[in-house]
Amino acid sequence: MIKTLLSQVKEFKKASFLTPVFMILEVVVETMIPVAMALMIDNGVEKGNMSYIYRVGAVMAVLDIAGLIAGFLGGKYGALASSGFARNLRKAMYTNIQTFSFSNIDKFSTAGLITRLTTDVTNLQNAYQMILRMCTRAPASLICAMTMAFLINARLASVYLIAVIFLGFALVMILRRATKYFQEVFKKYDDLNASVQENISGIRVVKAYVREDYETSKFQKACNKVYEMFVRAEKLVVMNMPLMQFTVYACILCISWLGAKMIVGSSLTTGELMSLLTYCMNILMSLMMLSMVFVMVTMSMASAERVTEVINEKADLSNPAQPVVEVPDGRIDFDHVSFRYKKEGKENVLKDINLSIHAGETIGIIGGTGSAKSSLVNLISRLYDVSEGSVKVGGIDVRNYDMEVLRNQVAVVLQKNVLFSGTILENLRWGNKEATEEECERACQLACADEFIQRMPDGYHTYIEQGGTNVSGGQKQRLCIARALLKKPKILILDDSTSAVDTATDAKIRKAFAEEIPDTTKLIIAQRISSIQSADRIIVMEDGRINGFGTHEELLENNPIYQEVYHSQTKAGGDFDENRGGEQA
Template sequence: MLRRIFSYMKQYKKYAYLALFCIAVEVVLELMVPLIMADLIDTGVANADEMYIYKKGIQMVCCAAAALFFGIGSSRFSALAGQGLGANLRKAEYEKLQSYSFTNIDHFRVSSLVTRLTSDVTNIQNSVSTGMRPFGRSPVMLIFATGIAFSINSKLALVFFVALPVLAILLVAIILNVRPLYSKMQSAIDLLNRTIQENLTAVRVVKSYVRGDYETAKFEEANLNLKNESEKAFGISVLNMPSFQFVMYGTILALLLFGGHLVNRGQLKIGELTGFLSYVLLILNSLMMMSNVFLMMTRSLASGARIVEVIDEKIDMTDESAEDISVEKGGIEFENVWFKYKKEAKEYVLSDVSFKIEPGQTVGIIGQTGSAKTTLVQLIPRLYDVTQGTVKIDGVDVRKYPMKHLRDAVSVVLQKNTLFSGTVLSNLKWGDDNASMEEIDKACHIACVDEFIDRLPDGYMTKIEQGGVNVSGGQKQRLCIARAILKKPKVLILDDSTSAVDTATEAKIREGLAKELPDMTKIIIAQRISSVRHADQIIILDKGRVNGIGTHESLLAENTIYQEIYESQKEGADL
């Protein structure tokens, strides 16, 4: 897992190596200080040699200053390596998300993906930025300090053989208990993010239904859950410090006891005992730092596993069967299509759907709510893949088209219209970034955007707030239609995308599409019969099955469901 995560450090590895080099030099310099101090006491102080004391004092200052310099270098390079790793992990996750199909996205909650892109990556980059220094210092300091301690007095150094196993047992016990709790804590962050996201996305609904208190209570529940999970995880991890302090002070007392006896017997000098205790503190501090690194790594492993899940998610729709072809005309054919969102689902959303649309035709799709109209059209640009059967464009299975070419040729105005932060012009240019103003004006004329664009404060340069909250629902729909037209697709799908405009404007859009874009295949999903009555053919969907296909007149004469919809809309409607 760690090797997999650190493989994303790439061009930042040089900073990691420089940090480790600085850390190693810093440790060696720090280890020299107690040796110089012991020599200063046993030789300079014992012989009252003032010049010798100054000489050794200057050496200690030089070592300390050099250690400070390399310490600053190690911190800087560690930060660069950590931040670089975090940036590459976020980039890898985000790039993988762009290749996700709807099915892949359905596998993760959006709030969880946000947490994996932010909190989980932050855990790893912080572990590198703050953990590299103790990770590099601890082993070097432990090895050198232990070696020097044994060289000073091997009998006294045997105390470590009692202390080290105790420390190891405590560390392993803490890590084994805290690791699963870190995973639960990250899941609790997912839940909190989901609660916040839902509230902010639907803030107008919350306020209109006066459900602020309910949402506050729901947030408090998620917040309390995160607090409890965090307390459990950190409640165990903080035991690391008191456990090590207990062992450290016990070791120091034991060394003072045995060392005092050796001094009294003349087997150990006071300077050697002082230096020995300095190295003991260095050894124990290095072990404590190492244990903190292990705890950070434990949390990073939990976050790393969640990140790798996103990166390793198997894309269910690929271009493996694709050929170097593109859509030419836009004729569509469904052959015995069956579909369900999950393989393990018992019931199919679409069952045995078959129909044919000629290039340039205008086709209406109508049916009761929940009849799978939106699901049906999402199969055309391969937003989902069929479970059984075949969807063809120009007589070719859609799976044989490269997805980029297919989705460029099929423009979908989704049921839920989306505008992005920026200007009206930048939103329109999502359809074609290189579109000329003449092409933009034409698309806006067809979509009836020209009816209101002059009334906007800055025309095409008017700022669109996040989600398009500063334009009306009808204006948003017309902007999305104009954006889709700018793609110059072979197939245009309008998924109930004129529901917020009046019937007169809808008629103008329909007429504009028929007059200006006669060769484009147009599929219109609608709830109102007035939206599809002029179509070349109308498809009636009922519970995921085709109930009837025909013109307005033929269906009105023969199809019961169409007759019921017509009668229900007849009163007060201009049909």
């Protein structure tokens, strides 16, 4: 874990090195000031030597300025190093997340990833700055002050040694108990962020069902859990201050009492007593700083584990050593394919699939919810890897392709259509960043999106809100289809992506595909038989297996499931699940 985190310091190694150097320099200067003060009192004030007082005063002023400069530079480089460290952590996590396969992403919740990129990284940033500055300054100050105290008077300095042992033991006990609470609190942050994200993304549903009070109550519960954990931890941590004050005042009393007796006995000077009292504060404040560092590091340990978990997560899918960089055509072959989402899973989602699709064919796929239609097509663009068998595109196993090349030639319009904030043109160019406005318009004409875009005030420069909230479901689907067409793929997969489109527009889209992109292999998942009956062949899926495969006429003749759904829909309308359920009832 430590190695992973330190690898992200990168270009900020110099700043990370200079920060403790300047902090140590500041401590050395601070340690010399009480010595100069003692000399001023003993040789200047008590003897009335003003010239000596001026000289020593000048030296102290120079030391103060040197300490100020060292402290300023230590703070400057500390801020630079910690901010840069945090930036690199966020970049490393975000970059690695982009390489994740769907199975990798399934391991982390969205709210959890957001917490790791924000709260957890901020904790590590603060901890790193504390380590560079305070974790260097505090031990250095403790060692220098203890050394000088023992050099002045070993007998009085032993009081500090006893105080350090007592305070150190007490702080360790406090931190051990507080640690478990800090480790738990960040897990509660995930629940808090999940509540916020779910509420905001589903705000229309919340308002439609008048569930604002319920959502507020749920959020309040998540807030209370975080609050309770922090209160438990802070109740222990705040004991640092009273313990520190008790120890400081006890040391001052002991030093003053013993020191006064020594001054009377002429074994200690007034200046040396003043120096010892100053070192008392240095020693005990160093312990206080160390306790703060321990608290911050304790809090950040849980964050460190969560951040390194994301950085070290290896993508399940990777390119072969010598990947194929060209897809010959849109032919698709499934050879005894079985698939399960988790390696340790016992039951396959897809079971012994054998399938051969010719380049340029239009294939319809129909089946009930949970029949693994989407799982089938996800294997073609290698969003997941097969558990058994092989999937071939253009006669080549998809695992032998460069993934970027393969996915550029296999365009997928998923069930959940996603548009990003920006203009319509910017969204379309996700399919092809080099596409001209004319190419975008042509793709929209094929997807029957041009007709509603032209009616918008700004046309193709109309701004799309985050998530596409200012366009209808059908409009969103057509824009996503146009975006996929701009890739000019050899295979086009429409995963129930015309469900929100009226039947007339659906027919127009299918006709445009047949006339304009005849060489592209088209796979259309649908619930309506009218959307796929004109396809070259149709796959009927049931329980992860292929129940039937043939033309519309062939399936009507020999496939009971297809017959059942067709007759239901032509009589009463409806989708696959509703009609099968109605018939069975």
